[in-house]
Amino acid sequence: xxxxxxxxxxxxxxxxxxxxxxxxxxxxxxxxxxxxxxxxxxxxxxxxxxxxxxxxxxxxxxxxxxxxxxxxxxxxxxxxxxxxxxxxxxxxxxxxxxxxxxxxxxxxxxxxxxxxxxxxxxxxxxxxxxxxxxxxxxxxxxxxxxxxxxxxxxxxxxxxxxxxxxxxxxxxxxxxxxxxxxxxxxxxxxxxxxxxxxxxxxxxxxxxxxxxxxxxxxxxxxx
Numbered sequence: 001x002x003x004x005x006x007x008x009x010x011x012x013x014x015x016x017x018x019x020x021x022x023x024x025x026x027x028x029x030x031x032x033x034x035x036x037x038x039x040x041x042x043x044x045x046x047x048x049x050x051x052x053x054x055x056x057x058x059x060x061x062x063x064x065x066x067x068x069x070x071x072x073x074x075x076x077x078x079x080x081x082x083x084x085x086x087x088x089x090x091x092x093x094x095x096x097x098x099x100x101x102x103x104x105x106x107x108x109x110x111x112x113x114x115x116x117x118x119x120x121x122x123x124x125x126x127x128x129x130x131x132x133x134x135x136x137x138x139x140x141x142x143x144x145x146x147x148x149x150x151x152x153x154x155x156x157x158x159x160x161x162x163x164x165x166x167x168x169x170x171x172x173x174x175x176x177x178x179x180x181x182x183x184x185x186x187x188x189x190x191x192x193x194x195x196x197x198x199x200x201x202x203x204x205x206x207x208x209x210x211x212x213x214x215x216x217x218x219x220x221x222x223x
Contacts, residue, residue, distance in 0.1 A: 004033060012136075144191075152182050172196055
């Protein structure tokens with residue numbers, strides 16, 4: 001996998017690098033990768049392929065794993081590309097807990113749109129105040145479409161357990177990771193965005209925050 005630089009992402013990444021919203025900070029990043037394997041990728045790819053095949057051999061129809069989907073060689077290759085993308089995004093993170101067949105789910109644009117509009121509402125308001133014109137979602141759509149042609153893309157979300165989530169930082173309130181994969185172009189774009197509590201950095205303990213009554217912490221949070 002090779003990191004690709006695309007200027008359509010620059011303004012979005014600059015805006016979402018560390019957007020302070022008072023008690024919270026929103027972070028986001030768009031990154032593009034080619035699916036051409038390096039020497040290290042080939043070894044990891046083989047290891048992941050063997051892991052998936054081994055899991056399939058032990059699976060039954062009642063298991064959580066999407067057995068029927070992973071029986072396809074092309075589908076397994078897709079998931080391996082997504083995991084390899086994670087490895088290149090987070091070179092210093094231990095991704096040994098990542099299991100492609102457990103954590104990646106195929107999505108549609110409307111699912112991504114609903115999540116983005118709900119959780120990035122405050123960030124979107126800041127975008128309009130800063131730049132005006134097109135909304136943040138519209139700008140993201142145009143940038144993605146220019147780089148990977150959304151009409152030809154498969155969209156996946158990454159929903160790991162906490163021990164396999166490189167996106168969770170200290171004080172994380174929520175995080176989302178989406179991957180836009182174009183088979184024809186052999187290109188993957190990752191879009192991760194998260195929200196961090198600034199109170200943790202000011203000396204508040206997460207345990208104390210969690211002990212508040214349900215919903216109290218998030219009364220002023222747009223969801």
